[in-house]
Amino acid sequence: MTAHPAGAAGFLHRFEGLRARLPGVRIPFVERLREQAAEAFRAQGFPTRRVEAWKYTDLRPVTDAGFDEALTAVDSAPDLPPAHGAARVVFVDGRVRPDLSVLDGIGYSVESLAAALPGLDGRIGTLARVEAQPMAALNTMLFEDGLVVTVPAGIAAGVLDLVSVGTASERPEAFHPRHLIRLEAGASLTIIETATGPEGARYLHNPVYEIEVGAGATLTHARLQQEGTRAFQLSTVYARVAEGGTYDNFTLNAGGKLVRNEIHAVLAGPKAACHMNGAQLLRDGQHADTTTVLDHAAPDCASRQTYKTVLMGRSRGVFQGKIHVHQVAQRTDGYQMNQALLLSPEAEIDSKPQLEIYADDVKCSHGATVGEIDADQLFYLRARGIPEARARAMLVEAFLREAIEGVQDEAARAALDAAVTGWWDREQEAAA
Incomplete structure (x- = not known):
């Protein structure tokens, strides 16, 4: 099979070739969503380092590759990481594998996005900003599957394992899962997400998450990024937290050749809370970028961010963190810290903490440290x-x-x- 053209043109070419076979064809709201995303991606293309938000991350290794559609054999059984809970959903090359998943006896709803798509009008695409984030536009244009999780009010749902395995071998492949997670009032859920793949596999994993945390609900989202050393992961998380809710995110970047973890969280109701912590463990030749945007859009909210980076050999780490406090968000309590440990004189870290405050009564601080052992x-x-x-x-x-x-x-x-x-x-x- 001949690879598609590289860069933005290659993905647009792929969309035109696949659009009649993508999930949601002939469903008007899905077709509108995809077309809007395609127009946004056509206008923006892949971001370059001239774009301020991408100043420290060069996507040319991604744009220079010609990616094909993932064509995983339906009977393949890749190695899976250890289970952390009783419930598990497994994706192979971006598609859910019911035969590898375990969902017996759970008291909440877990569905394949491809199957649930007709009933998702007004839910998918409500948080993602395709006009501003090109990787979200690319995902919206080309998603084939994903996870739809709904936890009813007051339910303590326990632990759900979300496993993604990339299997590409001879030719580079790309997949774009779309995950929708909603916790209703007073519910709780822990998602332990693991992304992995063989060492020699060349693939692009471009997931997008739209997360809604209801009033008084708590979502713990632990992400273990352990992709193969030749793989790319460009993930975008959108989270909206209602009054008294908590979104607790920890992202561990320990694999991949080039990785970007981008999180946009909005504290939308009074006394909401968000914890965005993480670690980047980088060996020679790896590049990992964590970019966070945290909007305090309601009063009496609290946020905490602590990110640690360990760098070996000729690796490069990036941290960009912005706290935006709206005028209405009085009595905000925000904290942000980024620390890097350099284990090699050839390693490099770029740190860019930001505060943008329009309220009067706030307690906000940020800091960054870089050093050796x-x-x-x-x-x-x-x-x-x-x-x-x-x-x-x-x-x-x-x-x-x-x-x-x-x-x-x-x-x-x-x-x-x-x-x-x-x-x-x-x-x-x-x-x-």
Whole structure:
């Protein structure tokens, strides 16, 4: 099969060729949504570094590749990560696999987006901004499947595993899952999401999430990005939190060649809360970008952001975090911290914290630090008989664990802690 043209033109060409076969064909609101997204993507194309929000991330490795449609064999059974809960939904190359999923006895609704699409008018596309975010426009234009989760009011739904596996081998493939998550008033849910793929696989994983957290509801969203080392992941999360609700997000970037994790959260009701924390664990040749935009759009809301980055070899990390406090958002309490630990003189970190405040009665702060392993701490551990490699591991793990400890849900915290420890152990083994 001949690959499609590269860049924006290639994806537009793909849309024209696939539009008659994409889910939702002949459903008027879906066709309108896709056409609007295609027009937005045609006008914007892939962002370049001349766009301020993409100043530190060069997408040419993505635009230079000619991606094909994912053509996974329906009977393939890829290796899956360990389960964290009783319920699990598995996606292979962006499509749900019921035969690999487990949803017995749950007290809430979990559906394939492709199957549920006719009933999603007014729900899909309500938070995503295709006119401003080109990767969301690309997803809206080409999504084939995704997850639709609805937790009824007052239900404590427990843990749901969301697993995405990329399997591309000889030719680069792209998939664009669309996930819709809604928690009604007083509900709670923990999603532990793992994205993985073989080391040699070349693919683009471009998911978009539209998340609605109802009044007094709590969603814990732990994301473990462990894509193959030749893969690309460009994810966009939109979350809207109602009065008294909480959205607790932790993203661990530990895989992929080029990764961008973009989160747009709106605290829309009084006393809403948002925690956006994360860690980026980068080895030689990797680039990871975390970009957050947090809108305080109601009074008496609180937000916390702590992001940690560990960089090895010729890796590059990016953190861009903006807190926007609207005039109505009096008594806002916002905190943001970004810290980087450089383990190589060739590593690079770009940090850009921002505050934009229009209210009078606020408590907001932000900060950033960049440094190496503390020589005094290392000497202290070595002087007590701890080998240098283990001493360094202890200091790196302590640096990262501070961010993980902010995750309230025990299952999510344990999964993140195991992923961090496993990453460092593998790096030590590779260096030995």
